[in-house]
Amino acid sequence: MSGKRTVKANLPTKTCLVCQRPFTWRKKWSRVWDEVLYCSDACRGRRQQKSPPVAASPDSG
Incomplete structure (x- = not known):
């Protein structure tokens, strides 16, 4: 075998x-490995969304 193979454990x-x-x-993550946070698209879709900005209440104004 060629010596260029990478052992998955490493x-x-x-x-x-x-x-x-x-x-x-x-x-495919080689250039952005530091930015990768989720294991899959499914997990990225299930991430907790930030709360929507609080709109001004109709009473104020």
């Missing part, structure tokens, strides 16, 4: 902010 890992499961580095 890849960096992170913990998903939504499901709390560990996930490993993927080649």
Whole structure:
């Protein structure tokens, strides 16, 4: 075998902010690994949304 193969056990890992499961580095994330927070599109879709801005109440004004 060629000596260029990377052993999967040596890849960096992170913990998903939504499901709390560990996930490993993927080649498609090579340039943005520091920005990756979620293990999948499904978890990214389930992330907690920030509260919508509080609108002025109709009583004020």
